[in-house]
Amino acid sequence: MTPYIQVVTTVADRTVAERLAAHLLEQRLAACVQITPCTSWYRWQGAIEQGEEMVCTVKSRRDLFPELCRAVRALHPYEVPEILASPVVDGGESYLHWLEQELRPAKED
Template sequence: MTSVCAVLITAPDAEWLTSFVRGLVSDRLCAVAHVSPIQSIYRWNGEVHDTSEALATLRTVKDRVPEIIARTRSEHPYEVPSIIAIPIYDATDAYRAWIIEQVSPE
């Protein structure tokens, strides 16, 4: 069975992230992307930061994750972008099939 997963990517603003994930969907690297505003509190270069960012939650298949990571590293404005993949352990059969269909070559 094809493994489906969620990929989370943060970015400095929703406009950049929306444009970026639109390209991922267009290129069939993910089936869908949800972009939301978030507040991030993190330590970077010895200081605690509290900033507004955006979060994209993608749905894709495990085999597409390396391509998503490579593109994110190449295009992302951050020196160290936050990008993680999380397995989806359970989903309806119809939703799982839809994800797989959307990322399959035409």
């Protein structure tokens, strides 16, 4: 298992997605943010809703998750934002090396 994660969140429009991506990249909490459109169906306050959203898939590292999560919450317009992290079990050596170089340096214990 690698120390890397993919974090997913959804937002209502491309403008918010791009603002979030830019902030995470500027802060070096993400090496890459992929933005793709989707249709979401969900239950909210007792009713079934659906809407067009943008999925932001963030490439990062596990130790950066608490700060990344705080940054997403601070910029996110939803009352209850989706913020889900999945481990990256393995990956191409050159990609993982690039990923590490683009993130904040890991803190030494």
